[in-house]
Amino acid sequence: MLTIKDLHAQVEGKQILKGLNLEIKPGEVHAIMGPNGSGKSTLSQVLAGNDAYEVTGGELTYKDKDLLEMSTEERAREGVFLAFQYPVEIPGVSNLQFMKTAINNIRLHRGLDEMNAAEFMKQAKTKIQQVNLDPSFLKRGVNEGFSGGEKKRNEIMQMLMLEPSLAILDETDSGLDIDALKIVADGVNALRSPDRAVVMVTHYQRLLDYIVPDYVHVLANGQIIKSGGKELALELEEKGYGWLGIADEETA
């Protein structure tokens, strides 16, 4: 589904990704771990199409199309979804209006009719309860006054509504307590299917107990330096990043 070859990217003049390679097939769940500053968020943002990040080399192929040729909204319509690490608050736009507009833009792109209002409300209410958020949140501004945990759960709710092909979770687990973590994991696991892929970018191993990955990669200094199965995450937790010769800004 997604092929990344020798990807180089920079932000604010600083080179962050220095030749990243990755192959993701439909149905797979990948975890990308790494110390702070390794380029995890940069990778997420480049995949989503953030203009602030400049791709200076390499190839990005998504469903046999050149992802770099696609705008942010085109990528989303083709099924790319990024759950942000720090979702922004938009007080003037309601969660309801936001989701409705998004779903309909995507449906139109896929040649479907717009979802009718009643059907949309039904789905929205179901999914919001699935992530344990109060339905009254639908009328509030996007992420307005939400706690960190609520924002992350809102990201998962959006993911459940939009049903992406490629879901990228950018440190969705950071700052969550165990209960919230389980809710997030349940949401992601509910979406697992043979034609969907999930990429979890995470600093901690904890999330991987709940969303068990097929592959684990270690990102350091802008490159993937090691790949393995789920056991790799457990080894990293036990031995720390230093085991692979990487300096980590935080010690566990």
Place this chain on the structure above:
Amino acid sequence: MTTMNTIDFGIQASEDLDATLNEFSRSNLNSLQSSNVPTRKTEAWKYSAARLKLANSFPTLLASNQTSKWNEAYSLDCDTIVISNNLIQEHSLKSDQVTLKSFSELDESESRKLTEGAIAQSEKLEFAQLSAAYMQNGLYIQVQANAKIEKPLRVVFDHSGNGISLPRVFLDVGENASITLIEELRLQSEQPSDSLVSSVCDINVGANASVRYLRMNQDDGHSKHVGATGVSLHRDSRFESYCLALGSELARHDLLVKMLGTGAECDLNGVCITTDKQHFDNHTCIEHIAPHCTSNENYRCIADGKSKIVFNGRIHIHRDAQKTLGSMSNKNLLLSSEAEIDSKPELEIYADDVKCAHGTTIGQLDETELYYLKTRGICHEDAKLMLTLGFILEIVRATPVDAIAEYWEKRLSEILSYEL
């Protein structure tokens, strides 16, 4: 400098006014001799004087024989009185609790009250003075003490044709009473250079009474109108306003609130959109005279095309107004590089135990917010529209009359979708 009395406004004061009002009118007429036509050097007109372009003489405005094309733009269960080209139109409103009189029907104490209105007493508003100098037979509304009027009262200032309109309303709200007043300007000017509307609405809010005030303009964007609203707030009274404004050839609104009694509160909200080469000048002034009063102000403005918006928010806290709580927020959005917004907060504080916060922002749409919407598949144009509308909808949706809030949400969406 040209003075106001050198212009032939093509209008005479009404001959049906009593002695008190005649005296008031004459005194204002005399003041025109020392009142300068605003120029760029007049501080209060610094950003708007160029748009005035007053002719030396105006034709006399004829009685209107056409129904306004803005009639029934929205449907609302309210009582409506129309002042069309300086004449109060026939109406059949009867109420035990609300008395409606024209200025020619006032007794002496009522006439005096009218001359004591906040705008009537202000010596700084040239066009309000004009309205007094050539005082027409305006509308006097009295709400009985303790009356809670559920149905909104709407006064329409209708102007069509060439000449000067000086619609004037005085609303006296008795103690403990409450009412919602809607002021709607419906303007059709064939020749902007030959037309001018100067409206005055003075409101006296008795102790513990409350007034909700909605003001809006419906016009084709080619009119010149200068409006003044004055509010005198007595002890424990409350005033809440929603000014929904669209730009025009020249549009100016002065909102003056005098907090005269302790415990009074005012909450001033405004939304202003200008496009093309339109103009809108918002001047607000809150006088904290009594202690323990609270004022809040929230104005949001959007300027597109080559248009211009002015916001001047003045808060004057007098020496004895201790424990004043004041806050003023003016947020502005520029949609094009040729649009201009001038925002000036003015705080003059003489009491030492007060809290007064003010904040102004002028910016463009937030890139992070735009990006977030796009990552959910929303196209650039839709994202811009959602954010632009969202910027003002918070205030529009808070407008207490649902039919008007809905109408404005729809109208603003149309204007902004077209623009974006």
